[in-house]
Amino acid sequence: MTARDQVPDGAATVWQRAVRARERADREEQLADKHEAIATETRTELHFRMAYIHRTTAARHRVTADLLEAHAVRTAEWTRRGGPPPLFMTGVAEACDTASVAVTLIDADSNQLAAAASDEPARHAQDLEYALGEGPARDAVAALVPVAASGTALRARWPGYGPAIESLGIGRVVAVPLQVPGDCVGALAVFDPRSATTDITRFVWVADALTRSFILGRDAGDGLLGEIDHRPEVHQAAGMVSVQMGCHVSDALELVKARAFADSRTVGEVARDIVAGLLKLG
Amino acid sequence: MTLQEQELAAVFAQLTGEAARDPLDTQALLAALVESSRRLFGARGAIVQYTPGGAAAIQTDGTDGALQALAADAVGWREGPGHDARTTGCALIDVDVATHPTQVRWPRWSPRVLALGHGRVTALPLFSKDGPAGSLVLFTAPGSLLDERALKLSRSLADIAGHTLSLQREVSESRVLAGQLEHALSSRVVVEQAKGILAARHELTLEAAFARLRRYARSRQRKVADVAREVIEGRIELPTD
Numbered sequence: 001m002t003a004r005d006q007v008p009d010g011a012a013t014v015w016q017r018a019v020r021a022r023e024r025a026d027r028e029e030q031l032a033d034k035h036e037a038i039a040t041e042t043r044t045e046l047h048f049r050m051a052y053i054h055r056t057t058a059a060r061h062r063v064t065a066d067l068l069e070a071h072a073v074r075t076a077e078w079t080r081r082g083g084p085p086p087l088f089m090t091g092v093a094e095a096c097d098t099a100s101v102a103v104t105l106i107d108a109d110s111n112q113l114a115a116a117a118s119d120e121p122a123r124h125a126q127d128l129e130y131a132l133g134e135g136p137a138r139d140a141v142a143a144l145v146p147v148a149a150s151g152t153a154l155r156a157r158w159p160g161y162g163p164a165i166e167s168l169g170i171g172r173v174v175a176v177p178l179q180v181p182g183d184c185v186g187a188l189a190v191f192d193p194r195s196a197t198t199d200i201t202r203f204v205w206v207a208d209a210l211t212r213s214f215i216l217g218r219d220a221g222d223g224l225l226g227e228i229d230h231r232p233e234v235h236q237a238a239g240m241v242s243v244q245m246g247c248h249v250s251d252a253l254e255l256v257k258a259r260a261f262a263d264s265r266t267v268g269e270v271a272r273d274i275v276a277g278l279l280k281l282g
Numbered sequence: 283m284t285l286q287e288q289e290l291a292a293v294f295a296q297l298t299g300e301a302a303r304d305p306l307d308t309q310a311l312l313a314a315l316v317e318s319s320r321r322l323f324g325a326r327g328a329i330v331q332y333t334p335g336g337a338a339a340i341q342t343d344g345t346d347g348a349l350q351a352l353a354a355d356a357v358g359w360r361e362g363p364g365h366d367a368r369t370t371g372c373a374l375i376d377v378d379v380a381t382h383p384t385q386v387r388w389p390r391w392s393p394r395v396l397a398l399g400h401g402r403v404t405a406l407p408l409f410s411k412d413g414p415a416g417s418l419v420l421f422t423a424p425g426s427l428l429d430e431r432a433l434k435l436s437r438s439l440a441d442i443a444g445h446t447l448s449l450q451r452e453v454s455e456s457r458v459l460a461g462q463l464e465h466a467l468s469s470r471v472v473v474e475q476a477k478g479i480l481a482a483r484h485e486l487t488l489e490a491a492f493a494r495l496r497r498y499a500r501s502r503q504r505k506v507a508d509v510a511r512e513v514i515e516g517r518i519e520l521p522t523d
Contacts, residue, residue, distance in 0.1 A: 024411075038438065048441060105467060113467035132480070180456040185463065216459040230467070232474045237516075239478020249475045249514050258419055275478070 010084045011076035018068035025061035028054045063209040088223040089118035095206050100191035102126035116227045127266045131257040135161040136175030137187035148174040161272045176207040237271035312343040315443045320345050323436045329353035331364050332416030334451045362391035363405035364419040371414035374405040376428040389512040406440040410448035469507035476510035
C-alpha cells in the first residue's frame with residue numbers, strides 16, 4: 001500500500017457524511033415516534049415492533065454519525081498540525097470506551113483475511129489470535145453472538161491465547177460478530193474497556209454501524225477499509241516456505257505462525273525475516 | 283385486537299417471514315401483499331407495482347389473472363393511480379373510476395377497470411428509505427362506501443410493506459457487498475502467496491515474481507488472482523522468461 005492510499009478523506013467530506021447519517025437517524029426516530037403513537041392509541045403489538053425496529057436503526061445511524069464526527073475532528077486537527085494521519089480505529093476505540101480495539105475480517109471458512117487495530121496492544125492481541133488460531137474473535141464468529149471473558153476465565157477458555165494476552169497486561173476482552181442477516185464478515189474485539197460495567201449492547205451497536213456503514217456500506221470510503229492490514233509479507237513468506245519445505249501454502253502459513261509464537265514474536269516480524277532471507281524454517 | 287388488526291399482525295409476520303427467506307424473493311412478498319391487503323380492505327381485488335430503484339425493472343402482481351395483466355399494462359402505459367402514487371408519493375383515496383375526469387386522466391386504464399366490474403379505487407404509495415418506490419392499488423365495487431378504519435389499517439400495511447421491501451433490498455445488497463469484499467480480500471492473499479512461491483522457486487525478487495504472474499495472466503486474458511490460485515494448487519507452471 002502506498003502512502004497516498006493512507007491519506008484519509010478530507011475533514012469536510014467526512015463531516016458531510018456525518019450530517020447525512022444524523023439526518024437518517026432523525027428520520028428513523030420520526031418513524032419510530034409515528035408507530036409508537038399508533039401503538040399507544042390502538043394497542044397493537046405490531047406497531048410497537050415497528051417502532052422498535054426504527055428506534056434501533058436510528059441508534060445505528062447515530063453511532064455512525066458519532067464515529068464520522070470524531071474522525072472529522074481528528075482529520076481537521078491533523079490538517080492543521082501535520083504528523084501521522086489519524087486512525088479511524090482510534091475513534092472506534094473511543095466509542096467503545098477503551099484505547100484498544102481490533103477488527104478482524106474473515107472468509108466463509110473463518111480464515112482471517114485482514115485486520116485493523118487502534119493501537120499496539122490491540123494489534124499485538126489480534127496477532128496472537130492470528131498466530132494461535134484461538135481467541136474471542138474466532139469464537140464470536142463461530143457462535144454469532146458476543147463473547148466476553150476476563151481474569152482467570154481468559155486462560156480457562158483459551159489456554160494459549162489467554163495467558164499470552166495477560167502478559168500484555170490485558171485483563172478483559174469482549175468480541176462481537178460483524179454481521180448482516182445471513183452473513184458474518186468478521187469480529188470487533190474490545191480490550192479492557194475502562195468501565196467494567198460498559199454495556200455489551202454498546203459494542204453491538206458499534207459493530208453494527210461498522211459492518212453496515214464502514215465495511216459493507218456503499219459509501220464506506222477509506223476510513224476503516226483504508227486501515228486494513230492485508231499482511232502481504234506473511235502470505236509472501238508462506239509462499240516461500242511452501243517451496244522450501246515442499247508443502248501446501250496453507251500448511252506453510254501455519255508453520256510461520258507457529259514459529260512466531262515459539263519465538264514470542266509477531267507473525268509479521270517473522271514473515272519479514274523470511275522474505276528478507278534472514279530466516280529459514282525447517 | 284379486532285379481527286382486522288389480527289389480520290394485520292398476521293400479514294406482518296408473513297411479510298417479515300418472506301423478507302428473511304433465503305433466497306430473497308420479492309415476487310413472493312408482493313403476492314402476499316396484494317392478497318392480504320385485499321382481505322384487510324375488503325376489496326374486490328388489488329394490484330401492486332414496485333421497483334427497488336435505479337435501472338431495476340418495475341415488478342408487479344395482482345390478486346387475479348385479469349388484474350395481473352392490468353398491473354403489467356399500467357406500467358407500460360405509465361398511467362393509472364398506481365403509476366401516479368408510485369411516482370408522486372401521494373395517495374389517491376376512493377376515486378370513482380366512472381367519472382369523466384378520471385377517464386381523461388387515465389384513458390387506457392379506466393375502461394379496462396370498468397370492464398372488469400370495478401368501480402372505485404384507492405392507491406397507496408409504498409415508501410423505501412429513499413422515497414416512493416411502489417404503490418398498492420385496491421379496487422372496490424361501484425357505489426361501495428369507504429371503510430375509514432380499513433383505510434387506516436391498509437395505510438399501516440402499506441407503510442410496513444414498504445419498509446419490509448427496502449429491508450429485503452438492503453439484505454440482498456449487503457450479501458452482494460459481503461461477497462465482493464471477501465473476494466477482493468482473498469484475491470490479495472492468494473496473489474501474495476503466489477508471489478512468494480514464484481520468488482522462491484525461480485530465485486526472483488517479489489516484484490519480478492509479480493511481473494511474471496501478471497504477464498502470464500495478461501497474455502491469456504485471465505485474472506491475476508485466478509492464475510495465482512492455480513500456482514498455489516500446483517496446477518500450472520509459469521514459463522521462465
